[in-house]
Amino acid sequence: MFKAILFDLDNTLINFLEFKIETAKAAAKAMVGNGLPATEVEAYGKIFSVYDEKGIEYQKTFYEVVKPYGLEINLAERIQQAAILAYLQKKFEVLRTYPIVKPTLSTLKEDYKLGVVTDAPRNKAWQRLILTGLSDYFDVVITLDDTKAFKPSPGGFNLALKKLNLAAPECLFVGDNPERDIKGAQELGMKTCLAKYGWNKRKTDIKADYEISRFEDLLKVL
Numbered sequence: 272m273f274k275a276i277l278f279d280l281d282n283t284l285i286n287f288l289e290f291k292i293e294t295a296k297a298a299a300k301a302m303v304g305n306g307l308p309a310t311e312v313e314a315y316g317k318i319f320s321v322y323d324e325k326g327i328e329y330q331k332t333f334y335e336v337v338k339p340y341g342l343e344i345n346l347a348e349r350i351q352q353a354a355i356l357a358y359l360q361k362k363f364e365v366l367r368t369y370p371i372v373k374p375t376l377s378t379l380k381e382d383y384k385l386g387v388v389t390d391a392p393r394n395k396a397w398q399r400l401i402l403t404g405l406s407d408y409f410d411v412v413i414t415l416d417d418t419k420a421f422k423p424s425p426g427g428f429n430l431a432l433k434k435l436n437l438a439a440p441e442c443l444f445v446g447d448n449p450e451r452d453i454k455g456a457q458e459l460g461m462k463t464c465l466a467k468y469g470w471n472k473r474k475t476d477i478k479a480d481y482e483i484s485r486f487e488d489l490l491k492v493l
């Protein structure tokens with residue numbers, strides 16, 4: 272029935288939220304250990320306050336956390352760099368696919384074109400794909416840099432269709448965010464599948480055609 276399956280990346284294929292939580296904990300600990308006059312819990316809270324305000328992909332988060340303390344410039348730099356290194360170290364340790372993602376993608380790849388449509392910036396998307404061993408599975412990878420607009424705007428979905436030379440009804444879209452992934456794909460006429468194991472705290476009236484509680488259950492949907 273379908274010719275292609277398109278995936279959201281963060282919290283659908285990879286454990287992005289867990290990665291952001293664990294890296295924030297590690298960064299907070301490093302900041303306090305290097306002289307930030309705060310508790311680790313406070314520093315952790317400030318990191319997520321910056322994410323809430325500037326977006327979770329914001330690149331100067333630790334700078335924004337340290338700045339209001341008005342610290343001497345070398346101390347401020349030390350704290351920032353300690354946070355960046357702790358973040359990166361923890362990133363390499365924690366970031367991974369959900370269970371059984373790669374065998375499932377291998378099976379799907381025999382019968383379908385596969386693609387990613389993500390709101391992550393191009394460099395971060397490729398870092399995450401390479402780091403988690405997913406970089407060879409997809410016929411098309413569409414990132415925020417291709418469209419400059421977050422889902423549910425149609426740009427990324429349409430670009431994937433164009434590159435695959437397919438029409439919307441020929442594609443299934445799999446994502447964890449009803450308001451972005453499911454809504455955007457539905458509006459173009461794609462069938463949709465909600466990854467319930469992802470970032471699933473959202474209240475919404477948007478209903479996907481299918482729901483999965485584990486990634487490999489996708490094989491039963493098809």
Ligand SMILES: [Mg+2]
Nearest residue numbers: 279281282447
């Ligand atoms: Mg997602």
